[in-house]
Amino acid sequence: MMNLKNIMRNFSLSNFVVELILILIACLLLFPVIYMFTNSFFSGAEIISNYSGVLEGNNTATILSLIPKEATLDGYINIFIMGPSYLGKFWSSMMLCVSIVTGQVVISCLTGYGFAKFKFPLKNVFFYLIIMLMLMPVQVLMVPQYSVLDSMGLIGSYASLILPGIFGAFGLFLITQVFSYIPNDVIEAAKIDGANHMQILLRIVIPYSKMGIASLVILSFIDNWNMVEQPIVFLRESYQYPLSVFLSNINLQKLDLAFVCGVLAIIPSLLLYLFLKDALIKGIEYSNLK
Amino acid sequence: MEKTKGKKILVRIAIAVAILLVLCTFLSNTIYSANLPQVTIQKVETNKEMEISSETVGTVVFDMDAAQYNYPLTIRKIHVSSGDRVAAGDLLIEVDTGVFEVEIMKRNSAIQTLQSQLASPDLDEATRAQLRTDLQIAQRELSEYKEAVPLSGQITAAHDSFVYQVFVDEGQTVLENTQLLTLRKVGSLPSIEFTLPNDFANTFKVGDDVQYVYVKPSESNRNTTDLVKGSAQISEKRFDEEECYFSVQTAQEDGKHLYPHQQVDVTLIVSLQKYSYVVPLSAVFRVDKDVYVNVIEKKPGLFGEETYVRQVKVEEVASNNVNMAIYGDGIYEMEVITASSAPLSNGEVVKLEQ
Secondary structure, three states: OHHHHHHHHHOOHHHHHHHHHHHHHHHHHHHHHHHHHHHOOOOHHHHHHHOHHHHHOOOOOOOOOOOOOOOOOHHHHHHHHHOOHHHHHHHHHHHHHHHHHHHHHHHHHHHHHHHHHOOOOOHHHHHHHHHHHHHOOHHHHHHHHHHHHHHHOOOOOOHHHHHHHHOOHHHHHHHHHHHHOOOHHHHHHHHHOOOOHHHHHHHHHHHHOHHHHHHHHHHHHHHHHOOOHHHHHHOOOHHHOOHHHHHHHHHHHOHHHHHHHHHHHHHHHHHHHHHHHHHHHHHHHHHHHO | OHHHHHHHHHHHHHHHHHHHHHHHHHHHHHHHHHHOOEEEEEEOEEEEEEOOEEEEEEEEEOOEEEEEOOOOEEEEEEOOOOOOEEOOOOEEEEEOOHHHHHHHHHHHHHHHHHHHHHOOOOOOHHHHHHHHHHHHHHHHHHHHHHHHOOOOOEEEOOOOEEEEEEOOOOOOEEOOOOEEEEEEEOOOOOEEEEEEEHHHHOOOOOOOEEEEEEEEEOOOOOOOEEEEEEEEEEEEEEEOOOEEEEEEEOOOHHHHOOOOOOEEEEEEEOOOEEEEEEEEHHHEEEEOOEEEEEEEEEEEEOOEEEEEEEEEEEEEEEEOOOEEEEEOOOHHHOEEEEEEOOOOOOOOEEEEOO
8 A cells, every 4th residue: 555655756757658668578588488487398299280381381371379279398307318419409508608708808808907007009909990990890800700710720620610700809998998997096006015916906896897898708608609600600510509509500400399409408507697797787887987 | 796696606507618619529429420321342353253143945956857848748657756766768658659650740741842843853942942941941950859859758857866846748739948846856955045145255165165954864762854055165156246156065965964955054164354343243233224333432521531432334245143244443542331331322421341
């Protein structure tokens, strides 16, 4: 009763409209995820019959259904137990992402500290060049990357994906912005106490910037978890392709398993987001403050 | 505090999910490996000796004499029957000679007419020459006729023979070139004739061993039959447009049991030859007219090295009932699949039988 009174007292039409619009947008954005989750419990025959128009290219209407006629876990059993292809690619993707994210954090922290706290000739020029790189689509950079990696003999190995990922421009930009927020006085005080730059970085700068680094981790993980073009171009053997490429192909080959694969593919990103969502928001705030 | 508690729960969930995924990875890999088709492989043998044989059906042929004449005959009496043994000169068939006598008289009369015409003094040279030619022809034809017909009315055996078959009856009038009876010379050995396609016939030559199998009445029980195996060498080889004809002279003993036009199973055996690349016949399969073998290849896979099947088209050089000599690019390095627990397709992952 008290709550209802409070609600009535605080009711505002404009707020109501805004909230209604946001709810609608949220439903629109969430609907594909919910649809994918519910369809993962459909049987293979039901999915094929629902999407026969798409599969066979005829004029049969596609049936969009949220509730299965007969819920089944066959898709999950097929993916998890009957064949190792999905899980193998899952671990390949995980290995790639962990390697890239770890390397990117290390490199970005080192270079970000240099850009944020040092003065050297042409510092702004280099920084603007990095921003230009960050603004370029990844497809544009793939051709020069291929030439460099081919000359290094890395085409066909996982290093062709890991190395360009580690030295990504976005991580450097974000960490530079985060580190620049740290007061120089703290660093000066540490220098007076006799700390060298590595000690300052490890004991002062990085602990101060946990939120920003966490946001880099989650953004970088999601970005590399979903990469498709680079594996197709830089890797030669199909067994090396990560999960993202596998998912793009399974839509054409086995539609009945596509929904299950999609549900399982978002689990790592979802867990990481839930764990680091506060840091993500604060990290983005830091990058905008400067 | 709540946030910390929530994060702890998330960490535990993540760890549980990770452990579950690791276990499922091992389990699925184990099940997948267990369900892979199991294959047996063998390296392609090089410079291997192979005995080539081929099976076909041959026909028994005897060297037969046949009694037939170019003129109609009337059979008066038949003195022999099928299976009789006759000596040279023995009387076989008596025929009516009246027809011959009438015909000879006619021809003699024609000759006399020509002779009388020739004797005329009023003939010019051209007519006389023509008459001489006609007379010569008539005389020659009379001579040939006398040789061609049994003037004595008796048809006798030319050699010691067995009467194989009599085709006429007493009192029957037969047309010209009708077979009266057939005789098989005593001591003549039957031969077996068979054919092979020309492209395959090149594998075999005169002198190659041949085995044949035929049926004869059992010596212990006349109501049953025994399978008899004989062996000989190819005695004749003759090419035709589409086929090659072979002839094999059989043994003396076989002559007692074989009969003309009898069908016998023939197996041709070529002496051992060395072939460059030989695989077991179980490793080979045909699609339309092409010959293929399944070979294994190893490539890196998601969980280590995997073994794949690759279908390779080869050329057949020769084959017997056990092995096949083949030819193809890079054959000597390959390991062929000789047996599989399930049908295989190109590119399929398999596991090797331990």
